Amino acid sequence: MQFAKRGLLAGLALGALVAAVPAQAQDEVTITVWSIDGANQVGPSDTFSKEFDEMDNGINVEYRILQFDEIVNETLRAFATGNAPDIVSLDNPDFALFSSRGAFLDITDMAAQSDVINPEVYFEGPLNSVSWDGRLYGVGKYTDTIGVFYNKDMFAEAGITEPPQTWAEFEEYARILAKPDQGIYGATLSARGNEEGTFQFLPVIQMSGGGYDNVNTEGAREWLSMVKGMIDDGVLSQDVLSLGQWDSTGTFNSGNAAMAISGPWEIDRMVEDADFDWGVTLLPTFGEGDERSSALGGFNLGIMSTTEHPEEAFKVLEYFVSQDDRLFPEFGYLPTRSDVELPLSGIEKKDAALAVFQEQLQYAQPRGPHPEWQKISKAIYDAEQAALTGQMTPDEALSQAQATIDTILN
Amino acid sequence: MRRILSSITDGKGFDLIMVGVTMLFLFALAGVPLVYNVVMSFQQVDMFNLNTFSRPFAGFENYVAIVSQPEFWLVIRNTAIFVFGSIAGQFIFGFALAIFFMLSFPFASTIRGLFLVSWVMPGLVVGALWGWILAGDFGVLNAILRGLGIIDGTMFWKSDPNLSIWAVTIANIWLGLAFNMMLLSVGLAGIPRDLYEAAELDGANGWQRFTTITLPMMRSTIGAVLALGLIYTLQQFDLFPAITEGGPANSSNVAQYWAWQWSFQLFDFAKGATVSMMMLIFVLVASIVYVRSTRHEVRG
Numbered sequence: 202m203q204f205a206k207r208g209l210l211a212g213l214a215l216g217a218l219v220a221a222v223p224a225q226a227q228d229e230v231t232i233t234v235w236s237i238d239g240a241n242q243v244g245p246s247d248t249f250s251k252e253f254d255e256m257d258n259g260i261n262v263e264y265r266i267l268q269f270d271e272i273v274n275e276t277l278r279a280f281a282t283g284n285a286p287d288i289v290s291l292d293n294p295d296f297a298l299f300s301s302r303g304a305f306l307d308i309t310d311m312a313a314q315s316d317v318i319n320p321e322v323y324f325e326g327p328l329n330s331v332s333w334d335g336r337l338y339g340v341g342k343y344t345d346t347i348g349v350f351y352n353k354d355m356f357a358e359a360g361i362t363e364p365p366q367t368w369a370e371f372e373e374y375a376r377i378l379a380k381p382d383q384g385i386y387g388a389t390l391s392a393r394g395n396e397e398g399t400f401q402f403l404p405v406i407q408m409s410g411g412g413y414d415n416v417n418t419e420g421a422r423e424w425l426s427m428v429k430g431m432i433d434d435g436v437l438s439q440d441v442l443s444l445g446q447w448d449s450t451g452t453f454n455s456g457n458a459a460m461a462i463s464g465p466w467e468i469d470r471m472v473e474d475a476d477f478d479w480g481v482t483l484l485p486t487f488g489e490g491d492e493r494s495s496a497l498g499g500f501n502l503g504i505m506s507t508t509e510h511p512e513e514a515f516k517v518l519e520y521f522v523s524q525d526d527r528l529f530p531e532f533g534y535l536p537t538r539s540d541v542e543l544p545l546s547g548i549e550k551k552d553a554a555l556a557v558f559q560e561q562l563q564y565a566q567p568r569g570p571h572p573e574w575q576k577i578s579k580a581i582y583d584a585e586q587a588a589l590t591g592q593m594t595p596d597e598a599l600s601q602a603q604a605t606i607d608t609i610l611n
Numbered sequence: 612m613r614r615i616l617s618s619i620t621d622g623k624g625f626d627l628i629m630v631g632v633t634m635l636f637l638f639a640l641a642g643v644p645l646v647y648n649v650v651m652s653f654q655q656v657d658m659f660n661l662n663t664f665s666r667p668f669a670g671f672e673n674y675v676a677i678v679s680q681p682e683f684w685l686v687i688r689n690t691a692i693f694v695f696g697s698i699a700g701q702f703i704f705g706f707a708l709a710i711f712f713m714l715s716f717p718f719a720s721t722i723r724g725l726f727l728v729s730w731v732m733p734g735l736v737v738g739a740l741w742g743w744i745l746a747g748d749f750g751v752l753n754a755i756l757r758g759l760g761i762i763d764g765t766m767f768w769k770s771d772p773n774l775s776i777w778a779v780t781i782a783n784i785w786l787g788l789a790f791n792m793m794l795l796s797v798g799l800a801g802i803p804r805d806l807y808e809a810a811e812l813d814g815a816n817g818w819q820r821f822t823t824i825t826l827p828m829m830r831s832t833i834g835a836v837l838a839l840g841l842i843y844t845l846q847q848f849d850l851f852p853a854i855t856e857g858g859p860a861n862s863s864n865v866a867q868y869w870a871w872q873w874s875f876q877l878f879d880f881a882k883g884a885t886v887s888m889m890m891l892i893f894v895l896v897a898s899i900v901y902v903r904s905t906r907h908e909v910r911g
Contacts, residue, residue, distance in 0.1 A: 273878075277661075277875075277878065281662045282662065298878070384748065393856075393858070394857065394860065394861075395856065395876075435764075438747060438767075438770075439747060439765075439767035439770040439771060440746070440747040440769065441770075442770040442858065442859040442860075443769045443770045443855065443856070443858060443859060452748070457748070575876060575878060576877050576879075579876070583861070586858060586859045586860035587860040589859070589860075590771075590772040590860050590862065591772075592860050592862070601681055
């Protein structure tokens with residue numbers, strides 16, 4: 202009798218468990234989000250995912266941090282094996298690889314009915330990078346660009362009053378400011394053999410009248426010779442060839458370089474780390490009043506077309522977009538849309554830097570979009586590295602890149 | 612029926628099952644991927660037909676495209692430097708250490724065991740460590756070399772196209788040293804002591820004993836160590852992304868890293884497969900050497 206009773210109880214308990222599991226599964230939908238935010242420092246996607254997850258709305262968000270170098274790769278592999286996340290955040294030139302092949306969900310109609318997402322308010326560059334064939338496949342998460350950070354204390358000490366406006370001035374000042382005996386370089390930048398190299402070099406091509414389809418411009422050749430000369434003379438560290446922008450700018454923050462080419466993602470760390478007065482100026486041009494250009498950086502958010510819960514995923518996306526006004530004050534990122542007011546932070550250097558980067562954004566030009574952007578980009582950074590290491594002359598390197606790019610485009 | 616049963620438990624049937632299971636395992640986990648790789652190198656593959664088999668046939672297009680890449684010969688040269696540099700370094704220093712630890716001094720075997728630390732560490736960790744050691748402006752190695760007065764300026768191990776492949780090779784020598792030392796120690800321990808005693812009585816000096824006893828007696832071990840070294844070096848991948856990323860300008864790019872770049876940075880999986888097919892030929896040669904040098908051991 203005792204046994205029977207126990208058995209009954211156990212059976213009931215088991216039954217309740219079995220009943221409870223599917224009920225929970227029906228209510229709770231889990232949306233997975235992949236992004237690189239949180240890898241170096243706290244960012245919007247990790248923060249917003251956590252907030253949305255904690256809301257009691259029947260949608261859980263599972264967030265995964267990936268490294269910059271591996272996010273495209275991981276997403277590809279996951280997509281090929283049918284384990285893709287619901288939402289993924291990709292660097293804007295990588296987006297077309299997926300959207301052009303229908304790997305991202307077409308959200309044109311959903312956005313048309315949404316109160317939160319309005320494609321019309323987005324800047325042209327970021328909007329182009331999430332569009333393919335006139336359809337919308339995602340939204341810009343944040344945007345960025347590059348300019349020149351300069352150490353005002355070093356400038357003052359050397360009697361230089363204004364930051365460089367042309368590349369000739371950039372070189373002149375860097376040569377004055379370099380102090381090899383104290384381990385101080387005149388400037389630093391990133392000519393690394395990956396997307397970061399292209400990110401910093403393509404604007405130079407663009408401002409000299411070229412583009413990713415026309416790389417062998419006179420200005421680009423001149424610039425490569427100039428930078429090579431500075432490396433040879435120890436004005437720039439040879440390590441610009443292997444350092445990423447984050448590490449390269451680290452040497453500026455520690456006072457080992459007088460200028461650094463980098464973007465607004467550096468501002469928060471610089472406010473913390475740099476114990477000197479610094480400022481930002483626009484990326485130099487070739488001649489005074491010449492055409493400006495800069496890189497258009499930043500990440501996009503898209504829903505993968507393989508998602509089982511497109512509506513819930515769209516809700517998560519809407520939540521992310523609704524928090525755009527927090528991007529700058531909390532994370533130092535610039536929104537991709539024109540209708541977000543950027544409040545002053547009260548930190549003088551940060552606000553001044555922001556104003557410069559906002560102006561710079563007007564000149565920012567996107568990379569691509571092209572489904573084979575990675576190959577185009579490799580041709581460009583390979584050429585830069587070949588010229589800067591002296592393996593080829595700038596002309597040889599750029600014509601070789603042009604030949605490679607031509608076979609990809611045609 | 613009983614005969615079949617008894618043959619399974621104790622006879623030919625048992626042997627067949629043992630061989631069969633191994634063959635099945637090898638076929639599924641080594642054979643199929645290998646054939647798949649061969650097939651892929653003759654197709655056009657991108658991310659969207661990656662999970663299907665019906666892809667456009669490309670013939671030898673991938674092979675032609677790979678060989679006509681401007682960096683092809685540079686990659687071959689680097690691979691040769693990396694492989695032969697690593698093997699030579701690992702073998703010579705490994706042999707020297709192995710002989711050194713054959714001497715009996717206090718804690719000899721304990722210290723020898725400690726050398727295995729490098730072999731136990733994951734390649735990425737070793738790569739990150741050497742990445743810091745070899746850093747240009749703030750690297751440990753440069754600080755030491757400057758302190759010793761060997762160099763004046765800064766050696767940009769990771770960014771100088773003349774040094775970068777050597778930087779990775781140095782790290783790889785360190786990584787594989789312990790493995791070589793261990794295998795060679797085992798070989799040395801297998802040489803009967805009385806041979807040396809007899810030679811000594813006959814008046815042979817150290818060098819003569821080394822060349823006439825140690826080396827001939829170690830022949831099969833040395834063959835195996837070199838062949839395994841070739842295979843391990845050709846599959847050494849972790850150090851490259853961690854130290855130089857194949858750069859600058861492909862000056863430290865080797866075949867195995869290049870294959871990965873094709874597949875996972877440029878998403879041209881067919882060309883990645885093509886490069887690895889080319890490597891396979893070298894590995895096959897090494898495997899034949901390895902099998903031949905260890906053959907009599909298996910039979911003996």
